[in-house]
Amino acid sequence: MNRKAVAYIRVSTEEQAEHGYSLEVQGQVLKDYAQGHEIQVIETFVEAESAFKPGRREFERMVKLLEADKTITVVLCYKIDRISRNTTDYAHLVEKLGVEIVSATEQLPSNSTGRLMGDMQIAFSRHFSAQLSERVTQAMYAKAKKGIYPSSAPLGYLNDRQTRTIVLDPERAELVRELFETYAETEISVLDLARWAERQGLRSRKSEHLAKSTVHKLLSNPIYKGHVRWGDVLVPGIHPRIVSDYLFDRVQEKLAGRGHIQSKHDFPFRGILVCGHCGCQITATKAKGRYVYYHCTHGHGKCPQPYIRQEALSLKLQSVVDNVRIPEDVVAQLLEQVRAGEDARKAAVGKRLESLKSELANLAKRRDQAYIDKLDRVITEERWREMDRAWANEAGKIEKTISQLEGALLSTGSDDAGAAFELLEQASELYSRQPFDEQARGLRILVSNCKLTGGKVEPNYRKPFDLVAEGLRSDNWYARQGSNL
Numbered sequence: 001m002n003r004k005a006v007a008y009i010r011v012s013t014e015e016q017a018e019h020g021y022s023l024e025v026q027g028q029v030l031k032d033y034a035q036g037h038e039i040q041v042i043e044t045f046v047e048a049e050s051a052f053k054p055g056r057r058e059f060e061r062m063v064k065l066l067e068a069d070k071t072i073t074v075v076l077c078y079k080i081d082r083i084s085r086n087t088t089d090y091a092h093l094v095e096k097l098g099v100e101i102v103s104a105t106e107q108l109p110s111n112s113t114g115r116l117m118g119d120m121q122i123a124f125s126r127h128f129s130a131q132l133s134e135r136v137t138q139a140m141y142a143k144a145k146k147g148i149y150p151s152s153a154p155l156g157y158l159n160d161r162q163t164r165t166i167v168l169d170p171e172r173a174e175l176v177r178e179l180f181e182t183y184a185e186t187e188i189s190v191l192d193l194a195r196w197a198e199r200q201g202l203r204s205r206k207s208e209h210l211a212k213s214t215v216h217k218l219l220s221n222p223i224y225k226g227h228v229r230w231g232d233v234l235v236p237g238i239h240p241r242i243v244s245d246y247l248f249d250r251v252q253e254k255l256a257g258r259g260h261i262q263s264k265h266d267f268p269f270r271g272i273l274v275c276g277h278c279g280c281q282i283t284a285t286k287a288k289g290r291y292v293y294y295h296c297t298h299g300h301g302k303c304p305q306p307y308i309r310q311e312a313l314s315l316k317l318q319s320v321v322d323n324v325r326i327p328e329d330v331v332a333q334l335l336e337q338v339r340a341g342e343d344a345r346k347a348a349v350g351k352r353l354e355s356l357k358s359e360l361a362n363l364a365k366r367r368d369q370a371y372i373d374k375l376d377r378v379i380t381e382e383r384w385r386e387m388d389r390a391w392a393n394e395a396g397k398i399e400k401t402i403s404q405l406e407g408a409l410l411s412t413g414s415d416d417a418g419a420a421f422e423l424l425e426q427a428s429e430l431y432s433r434q435p436f437d438e439q440a441r442g443l444r445i446l447v448s449n450c451k452l453t454g455g456k457v458e459p460n461y462r463k464p465f466d467l468v469a470e471g472l473r474s475d476n477w478y479a480r481q482g483s484n485l
Helices: 014-018 023-036 057-068 087-096 112-145 173-185 190-200 212-220 245-255 310-322 328-375 381-410 413-433 436-446 465-472 477-481
Strands: 003-010 039-047 072-077 100-103 157-160 165-168 227-230 233-236 273-275 282-287 291-296 447-453 456-461
Touching: 003 023, 003 057, 023 039, 023 072, 039 057, 039 072, 057 072, 057 087, 087 100, 112 227, 112 233, 173 190, 173 212, 173 245, 190 212, 212 245, 273 282, 291 310, 310 413, 310 436, 310 447, 310 456, 328 381, 413 436, 436 447, 456 465
Parallel strands: 003 039, 003 072, 072 100, 273 447
Antiparallel strands: 157 165, 227 233, 282 291, 447 456
């Protein structure tokens, strides 16, 4: 009489798959053994995980079947160590469930001697796994002590298979540096920094967004300042750094709550400026408790950017506002062009609306006719439903577009432009009378940032102020810019 059994096949590494323990090889051996020994295999469980630690999906599924069906008395495997290299799993099968472990390649007698031999094989297998794990751990520690990062490269780096070291990731290293700078030089929280990273496109190599905990761990990792930390090992690494010691230490102080980050009212121009020499952020500090100086963060090391007093910087930034100041006569010409452009735009929108509404009416007629055809059995119910769904979807899209265009007709772009032009006309005078924090607030509306090189300020204007600044430098600007503003 055939004994009922389950077959268990496992491969833990690619090396085993290449050297005789592949899933296919094990499967064929177990099939041949079962046929020759009157064993009926009810189900085969295939696993590709390590057996060293308890907890494997297919193994657990197999155990549930054995617990539910007591008529299954045999677990057939290629070798004993395919079942388990930990005594917990093995004991559960033999002692608690009372099943017999049958190896297709090892001749173990079905008595107490065979049980002892099986126990010894499990013990030796466990010893082998533990020894292998110890050797791997020792090898990784040895690499770390030499300054070589011994594992998968962290975000911002890549593993170099030739040199077996880590190198800068050309796509992410710069974004990681900006992540450190943004956290160190602004009042942003770690959670908001994770959101900032998402907006900047900084993701893991699996294209996953960075969680708050991941960002915190990244900011705390000395790998980015050129050190290797592995367990209790912390040594200078042979890999290139992404941030300076100064920047890394600033971030650690803030993470620990020791770094006092001044408010924007103390340092209002911080976050607007970048260094024209090295590209780092321009930050600020107080001298003698009252004088505010702006300077480079030195995120790339020593930088020739000089310190500049806040009062002097404010005067330099006046040019940013002056460059978009529009004279009164020019405002009148620009408004005339904007209004003319708006009239032409609304006329075009009106024509488009007429066309869409006509198209929508035709769709309604088609749907009505199709319904009549269905009632008259000209078309089948299924065909009518298919056509009606398609037309309903198309009608929904047209109605959405009509709603958007009707909203565009109600917009008052010329009024908004008039207010903006009047503001730009008075911008220089307003700027000179305002306190530093209000000056900075206005600058943030005009520019995304300014490059500071020595005493020279180069603004990067936001739209449409970039067109205004460009136009004021151009002789034929008025006719060219009307449609863009």
